[in-house]
Amino acid sequence: MSGELYKRSLNYLDILCNRIGERCVGSEGNREATRFLEKELSAAGWQTSAAEFDAIDWKDGGARLECDGSSFEVRTGPYSLPFKGSATMMAASTIDELEHAEMKGKVVLLHGEIAREQLMPKHFVFYNPEEHQKIIALLEKGRPAAVIGATGRNSALAGGVYPFPLIEDGDFDIPSVYMTEEEGRRLLPYTGRKIILSSESERIPGKGYNIIAAKGRENAGRIIVSAHIDAKKGTPGAIDNATGVITLLLLADLLRDYAGIHRIELVAFNGEDYYAVPGQMNFIASNQEKFGNMILDINIDGAGYHEGPSAFSEFNLPEELSAKLKRTIDSFPGITTGPQWPQGDHSIFVQFGVPAVAVTSGWFIENMEHQDVTHTPKDRPEITDCHKLVEIAKALNEFIRMI
Numbered sequence: 001m002s003g004e005l006y007k008r009s010l011n012y013l014d015i016l017c018n019r020i021g022e023r024c025v026g027s028e029g030n031r032e033a034t035r036f037l038e039k040e041l042s043a044a045g046w047q048t049s050a051a052e053f054d055a056i057d058w059k060d061g062g063a064r065l066e067c068d069g070s071s072f073e074v075r076t077g078p079y080s081l082p083f084k085g086s087a088t089m090m091a092a093s094t095i096d097e098l099e100h101a102e103m104k105g106k107v108v109l110l111h112g113e114i115a116r117e118q119l120m121p122k123h124f125v126f127y128n129p130e131e132h133q134k135i136i137a138l139l140e141k142g143r144p145a146a147v148i149g150a151t152g153r154n155s156a157l158a159g160g161v162y163p164f165p166l167i168e169d170g171d172f173d174i175p176s177v178y179m180t181e182e183e184g185r186r187l188l189p190y191t192g193r194k195i196i197l198s199s200e201s202e203r204i205p206g207k208g209y210n211i212i213a214a215k216g217r218e219n220a221g222r223i224i225v226s227a228h229i230d231a232k233k234g235t236p237g238a239i240d241n242a243t244g245v246i247t248l249l250l251l252a253d254l255l256r257d258y259a260g261i262h263r264i265e266l267v268a269f270n271g272e273d274y275y276a277v278p279g280q281m282n283f284i285a286s287n288q289e290k291f292g293n294m295i296l297d298i299n300i301d302g303a304g305y306h307e308g309p310s311a312f313s314e315f316n317l318p319e320e321l322s323a324k325l326k327r328t329i330d331s332f333p334g335i336t337t338g339p340q341w342p343q344g345d346h347s348i349f350v351q352f353g354v355p356a357v358a359v360t361s362g363w364f365i366e367n368m369e370h371q372d373v374t375h376t377p378k379d380r381p382e383i384t385d386c387h388k389l390v391e392i393a394k395a396l397n398e399f400i401r402m403i
Contacts, residue, residue: 002390005254005390005394006386006387006390008249008250009246009249009250009386009390010386012242012245012246012249013238013242013243013246013381013384013386014381015036016033016036016237016242016245016246017236017237017238017242017380017381018236018381020032020033020036021236022231022233022234022235022236022237023229023231023237024057024058024230024231024232024233024273024274025055025057025208025230025270025271025274025278025279026056026057026058026204026205026206026207027057027233030208030229030230030270031207033229033245034208034209034211034229034268034270037229037245037248037249037268038050038211040249040252041211041213041248041249041252041266042213044213044252044253044256045215046213046214046215046252046266047214047215048211048212048213048214049211049212049214050209050210050211050212051209051210051212051279051282051283051286052207052208052209053208053210053270053279053281053282054205054206054207054208055206055208055270055271055274055276055278056204056205057203057204057206058078058079058170058201058202058203058204058233059201059202059204060076060078060201060233061076061082061200061201062199062200063075063076063177063197063198063199063200064196064197064198064199065148065177065179065187065195065197065198066195066196067089067190067193067195067196068190068193070186070190072179072186072187073180073183074148074177074178074179074183074197074199075163075165075177075178075179076177076199076200077147077149077165077166077167077168077175077176077177077178077199077201078165079168079169079201079203079275080172080177080199080201081173081174081175081201081203082199082201083146083175083177083197083198083199084197084198084199084200085196085197086194086196086197087105087106087107087145087146087194087195087197088105088106088107088194088195089106089107089109089148089187089190089191089192089193089194089195090102090103090106090107090108090109090191090192091108091109091110091111091188091191092108092109092111092114093110093111093113093114093115094112094113095114095131095138097114098110098114098135098138098139098142099138101142102142103139103142103143103144105143105145107144107145107146107147107148107195107197108139108142108144108146108147108148109148109150109187109188109191110148110149110150110166111149111150111181111184111188112150115149115150115151115152115166115184116151118151118164118166118167118168119132119135119136119166119167119169120133121168121169121170121171121275121276122136122169122171122172123171123276124275124276126277126280126347126351127342136167136172139172139174140172140174143174144174145174146174146176146177146197146199147166147167147176148178148184148187148197149163149165149166149167149176149177149178149179150163150178150179150180150181150183150184150185150187151163151164151165151166151178151179151180151181152164152180152181153372161232161372161375161376162372163178163179163180163181164178165178166178168275169275169276170203170275170276171275171276175199175201177197177199208230208270208274208278208279209270209279210268210269210270210279210282210283211229211267211268211270212265212266212267212268213252213265213266214263214264214265215255215258215263215264216260216263216264217263218263219293220261220262220263221261221262221263221293221294221295222262222263222264222265222290222293222294222295223262223263223264223265223294223296223298223400223403224265224294224296224297224298224354225248225251225264225265225266225267225297225298225299225300225400226266226268226269226297226299226300226345226346227241227244227245227248227267227268227269227299227300227301227345228241228268228269228270228271228272228273228279228301228345229241229245229268229269229270230269230272230273230274231273231379232273232375234376234377235374235375235376235377235378235379236377236379236380236381237273237379238379238380238382238383238384239302239304239305239361239364239373239374239379239383239384240273240301240302240374240375240379241272241273241300241301241302242381243300243302243303243304243389244300244301244302244303244359245268246304246386246389247300247304247359247392247393247396248268248300250389250390251266251393251396251397252266254393254394254397255397255400258400258401260401260403262295264400267283269283269345272344272345273375280345280348284348284352291349291352291353294349294352294354295354295355295403296317296321296354296355296356296357296403297345297346297348297355297357298346298357298396298400299344299345299346299349299357299358300359300360300392301344301345301346301358301359301360302344302360302361302364302374303359303360303361303388303389303392304361304385304386304388304389304392305361305363305364305383305385305388306383306385308361308362308363308366309334309335309336309362310334310335310336310360310361310362310388310391310392311335311337311338311359311360311361311362311365312328312329312335312337312338312357312358312359312395313337313338313339313357313358313359313360313365314337314340314355314356314357315340315346315355315356315357316350316353316355316356317356317357321355324399324402324403325399327402328398328402329395331395331398332391332394332395334387334388334391335391335392335395336362338358338362339365340358341358341360341365341368343368344358344360346358359392359396361388
């Protein structure tokens with residue numbers, strides 16, 4: 001059985017990362033991935049549905065920046081509006097400097113302290129520090145012509161990409177670009193001078209879909225097993241998060257004959273790596289009065305990395321469930337108990353009072369602040385170990401049947 005599941009997982013990995021490729025929300029690749037998943041889950045005997053929501057895809061035509069004959073390497077901000085023109089550049093490194101700046105019609109270079117973290121999208125509800133909200137509000141009030149972010153590395157919030165886009169928000173209508181800290185230091189002496197900036201970008205209206213597969217009585221207590229199916233533009237999204245989707249598919253097969261007292265729902269969220277998390281918001285809206293009948297969420301994100309053990313982290317599990325999880329972990333040598341970490345869809349359920357288990361690779365928890373894999377082209381099938389996905393699926397099958 002394990003050998004067959006392993007072969008199947010390799011095939012799924014090839015389909016999602018190579019044959020389909022990019023799976024950013026709103027894209028044709030994303031739609032192909034959701035169709036594929038729904039078809040496979042239905043073939044495994046699950047009742048499936050697709051929840052539709054609005055989303056936008058984004059086309060990047062590149063960016064260029066020049067000043068006094070010098071060129072600077074710059075990138076178009078994801079989901080940004082385009083910009084082409086010349087304007088005086090000003091700079092700010094703190095909120096206080098930004099608050100007292102005359103920005104209207106200028107290009108604003110944000111660098112240093114104010115650019116140390118990726119700014120959360122203005123309508124992002126799960127984590128949005130007041131500092132981030134204030135920066136966005138000041139920019140919108142100041143009405144600059146464009147924004148340049150000079151950024152470093154912040155793996156915990158932006159993944160492994162370097163430099164990270166300071167602003168990634170399709171609801172923010174000031175054109176934005178970004179560059180490395182080093183380029184920012186080169187550009188800073190040109191403050192007060194005219195710069196020439198061109199950023200070609202296009203927002204493309206589209207649709208996204210959550211895929212939900214269910215088994216069991218409608219009014220029974222619900223066990224949710226979730227994984228996001230989308231991936232960042234420009235990455236195959238193997239670890240983040242094709243492996244999570246593959247684990248859902250393996251588990252669907254293992255639970256094919258499930259006839260327990262609970263309702264099992266396999267939920268492929270669409271939008272975890274997207275600025276507005278529209279799939280998650282769609283799920284919340286559909287379940288606003290229904291979180292009370294959820295017994296547990298198990299969320300799979302970042303599983304199957306070839307180094308280190310898999311990690312199961314628990315959040316607010318009742319004593320009996322916690323004991324059953326521990327017995328399960330003890331039965332599988334490649335799985336360990338992990339510390340709590342917030343960057344995943346399990347946090348949605350925790351916020352609504354639902355106990356949760358977050359499944360990932362222990363290596364990513366240990367290297368959360370420094371890894372350079374997720375959200376980059378390095379996130380390829382070659383860094384995965386599908387044997388680990390089989391082990392995770394078998395462990396979750398045993399755990400769910402204990403509940």
